[in-house]
Amino acid sequence: MQSEDRLIVFDNVSKFYGEVLGVNRVSLSIEPGVTSLVGPNGAGKTTLMNLMTGLLFPTKGTVRVLGISSSDPETFYKNIGYCSQFDAFPKGLSGYQMIRSMLALHGLSASEAEDRTWSVIERVGMTDAAHRRVAGYSKGMRQRVRLAQALAHSPKVLILDEPLNGLDPMARAEVIELFRKFAESGMHVVISSHIMHEVDIVSDSVIMMSGGYVVAEGDIQGVRHEMEDHPIQILIRCDRPAVIASSVFQQDSVVEVRIHADGRGLLVSTRNPDRFYELFNRIILQNRIVVEAVAPADENVNAVYQYLVGSNGVPPL
Amino acid sequence: MAVYKRTYTRYSGPLTDERWRFSILPRYTLRSVFGSRFYAIALLVGLLPHLIAAVLIYLRSHIDALVSLGFDIRELQFLAIDGGFFFTLFIVETFISFFLVALLGPGLISPDLANNALPLYLSRPFSRAEYVIGKLSVLLAVTSAVTWIPGLILFGLQTTLVGPSWSWDNSRLLAGILVGSGIWILTISLMALALSAWVKWKPVAAAALFGIFFVTAGFGTVSNAMLQTRWGTLLNLASAMRMIWRWLFLQESQYRITTPPWATMPAWTGLITLISVCGIALFLLSWKIRPAQVVR
Numbered sequence: 001m002q003s004e005d006r007l008i009v010f011d012n013v014s015k016f017y018g019e020v021l022g023v024n025r026v027s028l029s030i031e032p033g034v035t036s037l038v039g040p041n042g043a044g045k046t047t048l049m050n051l052m053t054g055l056l057f058p059t060k061g062t063v064r065v066l067g068i069s070s071s072d073p074e075t076f077y078k079n080i081g082y083c084s085q086f087d088a089f090p091k092g093l094s095g096y097q098m099i100r101s102m103l104a105l106h107g108l109s110a111s112e113a114e115d116r117t118w119s120v121i122e123r124v125g126m127t128d129a130a131h132r133r134v135a136g137y138s139k140g141m142r143q144r145v146r147l148a149q150a151l152a153h154s155p156k157v158l159i160l161d162e163p164l165n166g167l168d169p170m171a172r173a174e175v176i177e178l179f180r181k182f183a184e185s186g187m188h189v190v191i192s193s194h195i196m197h198e199v200d201i202v203s204d205s206v207i208m209m210s211g212g213y214v215v216a217e218g219d220i221q222g223v224r225h226e227m228e229d230h231p232i233q234i235l236i237r238c239d240r241p242a243v244i245a246s247s248v249f250q251q252d253s254v255v256e257v258r259i260h261a262d263g264r265g266l267l268v269s270t271r272n273p274d275r276f277y278e279l280f281n282r283i284i285l286q287n288r289i290v291v292e293a294v295a296p297a298d299e300n301v302n303a304v305y306q307y308l309v310g311s312n313g314v315p316p317l
Numbered sequence: 318m319a320v321y322k323r324t325y326t327r328y329s330g331p332l333t334d335e336r337w338r339f340s341i342l343p344r345y346t347l348r349s350v351f352g353s354r355f356y357a358i359a360l361l362v363g364l365l366p367h368l369i370a371a372v373l374i375y376l377r378s379h380i381d382a383l384v385s386l387g388f389d390i391r392e393l394q395f396l397a398i399d400g401g402f403f404f405t406l407f408i409v410e411t412f413i414s415f416f417l418v419a420l421l422g423p424g425l426i427s428p429d430l431a432n433n434a435l436p437l438y439l440s441r442p443f444s445r446a447e448y449v450i451g452k453l454s455v456l457l458a459v460t461s462a463v464t465w466i467p468g469l470i471l472f473g474l475q476t477t478l479v480g481p482s483w484s485w486d487n488s489r490l491l492a493g494i495l496v497g498s499g500i501w502i503l504t505i506s507l508m509a510l511a512l513s514a515w516v517k518w519k520p521v522a523a524a525a526l527f528g529i530f531f532v533t534a535g536f537g538t539v540s541n542a543m544l545q546t547r548w549g550t551l552l553n554l555a556s557a558m559r560m561i562w563r564w565l566f567l568q569e570s571q572y573r574i575t576t577p578p579w580a581t582m583p584a585w586t587g588l589i590t591l592i593s594v595c596g597i598a599l600f601l602l603s604w605k606i607r608p609a610q611v612v613r
Contacts, residue, residue, distance in 0.1 A: 056608070105438065
């Protein structure tokens with residue numbers, strides 16, 4: 001159990017925009033590491049992020065970030081770095097000027113702000129374009145400079161709305177690596193994304209939202225194992241799949257087996273994976289089956305999302 | 318869940334005084350205003366009445382010497398450097414400062430709204446009020462440069478040329494310059510900011526500002542004529558300010574001699590009008606300056 005000063009805590013939080021529901025009865029404790037918010041458009045991800053950053057106040061309930069409420073802005077915002085999903089920049093400023101101004105708003109002295117500005121600009125690979133106006137940047141460059149302003153004051157909690165949008169594959173890989181490093185150093189990195197395989201790669205835990213409600217939270221394997229309505233699918237590649245297929249039906253919990261068309265593998269659906277693995281080990285030892293690979297087929301964000309939200313994760317057009 | 322070591326530490330060095338953080342906002346705007354040839358010319362034009370007034374004050378105080386040198390400026394001996402002099406000067410500056418605000422004000426908030434910059438500012442230890450004060454300070458700085466600052470310089474010039482007794486006898490003028498300028502530049506600046514927050518397109522916001530200024534004045538005049546009343550005058554912001562200037566520069570007695578009693582308006586009605594305008598502008602700003610916009 002972590003103490004509250006290391007957690008982002010939502011305590012029965014609801015946010016209504018007049019009669020429109022933003023989020024409803026959300027109770028969460030987010031631990032350090034990379035946490036991804038996943039859900040279709042209008043699910044309440046941005047509202048949740050705005051509540052976390054203190055940009056919105058909850059209609060009901062309380063939000064505390066590392067034990068601090070947004071009613072103490074000086075301490076609260078020292079800990080938070082926020083990157084909105086939309087293009088956001090003050091008109092007429094260069095990337096350098098924008099980041100430096102934002103650091104000055106945090107109360108850093110001119111020389112400290114100057115040093116940190118260059119350091120973060122270098123970190124996001126924008127040194128050459130630092131003195132160009134943000135309005136003239138490409139989408140990817142704007143994304144980098146937005147990320148830079150969120151990182152510049154060294155917050156403990158990074159809240160990033162769609163931070164991978166507009167980045168080329170190399171930049172994505174670099175940014176994901178950066179998130180991992182931050183998480184390893186004990187920071188909270190909360191991101192929202194529609195790109196499921198990247199969520200899978202980067203996240204320690206996932207918060208899945210739909211219609212303003214949190215429908216699942218936790219590490220994705222844990223969430224998947226709790227979904228008893230949907231049998232877990234296990235993919236096996238081996239030399240004699242038919243032998244395994246005929247044997248696994250001894251167990252009531254195995255509900256479906258499909259042999260691959262190439263005859264070199266099978267897909268097993270089971271309601272009790274632990275019991276299945278015990279049986280599977282016995283079968284391969286007794287029959288001397290050569291196994292190339294065994295892997296869960298639907299223990300990923302996309303599968304869980306499909307089961308819980310009922311879409312393939314691609315936002316509706 | 319992975320177990321991580323807490324090796325990360327955030328900045329814990331000294332911080333600047335939070336009371337002055339609003340001044341970060343106008344830094345680049347003022348730099349571009351004073352760096353722009355267009356705005357520099359506009360400021361110089363705005364200072365012309367004060368330059369002319371400075372010349373008149375100088376000539377008036379040296380009239381005997383100049384006449385003895387052969388300059389034909391005898392008419393200037395009838396010019397009194399008193400409340401009436403400053404009243405006339407500040408009536409002119411009322412319009413000039415308004416034009417400067419109309420040039421600069423509409424472009425202050427609308428670009429931040431159009432470019433979603435508010436969440437960037439407000440996700441820091443920086444409040445909505447500080448944001449508005451930061452933007453307001455741009456307009457206050459520019460309009461101050463053509464109102465109370467040169468006004469004080471003129472007051473100082475006259476004191477230097479005539480002697481401290483003039484300053485003592487006319488101390489009310491000093492208060493008039495400061496208080497009157499403060500009321501006027503605050504009113505028009507808040508109006509311009511409110512329009513900038515509500516009208517995203519800069520030329521339309523400027524047009525709306527002129528519209529409010531001139532159309533309401535015309536409407537007030539028509540109302541006065543049609544309804545045989547004097548209250549329509551309050552719709553004219555320049556007239557409302559003129560009532561205040563008149564009271565501050567002790568010109569009310571003169572006004573009551575030249576204006577029929579049924580048409581005179583007391584200064585407090587003008588003050589209430591301008592306070593109401595400020596109140597409406599603040600309400601509009603608080604409505605629009607929000608960190609997160611809701612798309613319905």
